[in-house]
Amino acid sequence: EAQVTQNPRYLITVTGKKLTVTCSQNMNHEYMSWYRQDPGLGLRQIYYSMNVEVTDKGDVPEGYKVSRKEKRNFPLILESPSPNQTSLYFCASSVLGSYEQYFGPGTRLTVT
């Protein structure tokens, strides 16, 4: 089954404790992206990658890092999480040049 998977689905952590949210897709997509969804703000792009070793900032990249060492994986790293990063995070992927993105199920992160 073609899908985008994210782990963990739920995470509660404390301020400053480094964490990684993994994202993996099995559709051989070149393009991958991270979004965050906040009440009243919709989805906002954090980072995106057009291929292995190629990443770029989205609209809200502060406080986040990403890496793309393999085509199928695109982890989101929070080196020192803060409460304002409490949010619902979505990973997405697509064929490069296609507008239609496939989304993962989401990761709900709470930073206390």
Next chain:
Amino acid sequence: DQQVKQNSPSLSVQEGRISILNCDYTNSMFDYFLWYKKYPAEGPTFLISISSIKDKNEDGRFTVFLNKSAKHLSLHIVPSQPGDSAVYFCAASRAGGGADGLTFGKGTHLIIQP
């Protein structure tokens, strides 16, 4: 500044009637528009899209209309069914295959009443 606007946070429609969800945009560089549907505890799923060179696209019960001069698009669902109850996001992309991602509206929660 919000480049894609969905001004109705929620919309309630009777089953069998038409649902019309609206979206406005401000960025003239947007050339492709999409609607995504989202159920609770799931990721958004693609529903329908339209290129800026068209003014209408139909897929079964779903039709998207684009008015470029007004920078406005709408999603029509006919007839509305209980399974259509979800949050609908309007999204837009600039030219180039969406390389720098999609810009989303805040979403409209559609509730289909039996």
